[in-house]
Amino acid sequence: MTTETRPNASAVNNAGYDMPPEMRQNVAITTLDKIWNMGRRYSVWPMMFGLACCAIEMICTAASRYDLARFGMEVMRPSPRQSDLMIVSGTVTKKMIPQIVRLYNQMPEPKYVLSMGACASGGGPFKEGYNVVSGVDQYIPVDVYVPGCPPTPQALLHGLMKLQEKIDGESITKVRWYQKGEIPAIPVPILGPDIIDPRDYALIREAKPAAAQAPAAPAAAPAAPVAAAPAAPAGTAS
Numbered sequence: 001m002t003t004e005t006r007p008n009a010s011a012v013n014n015a016g017y018d019m020p021p022e023m024r025q026n027v028a029i030t031t032l033d034k035i036w037n038m039g040r041r042y043s044v045w046p047m048m049f050g051l052a053c054c055a056i057e058m059i060c061t062a063a064s065r066y067d068l069a070r071f072g073m074e075v076m077r078p079s080p081r082q083s084d085l086m087i088v089s090g091t092v093t094k095k096m097i098p099q100i101v102r103l104y105n106q107m108p109e110p111k112y113v114l115s116m117g118a119c120a121s122g123g124g125p126f127k128e129g130y131n132v133v134s135g136v137d138q139y140i141p142v143d144v145y146v147p148g149c150p151p152t153p154q155a156l157l158h159g160l161m162k163l164q165e166k167i168d169g170e171s172i173t174k175v176r177w178y179q180k181g182e183i184p185a186i187p188v189p190i191l192g193p194d195i196i197d198p199r200d201y202a203l204i205r206e207a208k209p210a211a212a213q214a215p216a217a218p219a220a221a222p223a224a225p226v227a228a229a230p231a232a233p234a235g236t237a238s
């Protein structure tokens with residue numbers, strides 16, 4: 001009969017290393033990624049930035065009842081250059097998206113984006129309206145989407161915890177900001193009668209000749225003559 005030797009569960013630490021009994025109370029072994037991510041997940045500074053009604057719920061989340069300080073996220077920064085997280089809270093209009101992209105470009109790495117509410121995630125009740133973009137993710141990369149119109153503070157907190165989980169899964173050896181080479185900035189969209197994303201220039205150039213060769217719409221048929229109403233006899237005006 002053979003006996004299988006299995007390590008005592010208490011003797012194996014979180015990183016999966018076996019630990020001599022005399023060291024179990026004094027030494028902890030973990031990975032560099034785990035320490036690095038623990039420091040980052042509890043110090044995500046959001047940008048002080050709101051667009052519409054969802055921003056009121058974001059403000060409630062930062063107040064005493066829900067207490068963002070539990071997550072180390074209560075330090076809302078008034079400058080993108082000191083911010084780690086952009087919470088896009090509200091309707092993203094065509095007039096505002098160039099400013100949003102500009103602010104995103106000004107944030108230092110590592111940076112994250114949380115899309116709060118139906119408007120920011122896909123246009124919401126204003127989808128395909130003349131002045132609203134159908135989702136901020138058409139222009140900047142989004143890490144977490146929080147559904148709702150508006151999302152409650154609890155929903156936003158859940159989204160922030162999901163962001164913490166995403167940070168936990170990152171490795172210092174693979175993140176984009178420690179790779180060689182510069183991270184290119186996102187081109188700022190151009191505001192006009194309809195907003196243009198400079199990354200779509202090639203597509204626009206391709207579509208332009210096709211649109212120019214399309215047959216012109218037929219001219220409208222001449223309007224039928226309208227018979228003039230007989231003049232009312234004098235003295236019968238109502």
Ligand code: SF4
Nearest residue numbers: 053054117119149150
């Ligand atoms: S999702 Fe609803 S609450 Fe949020 S900005 Fe849009 S309309 Fe307002």
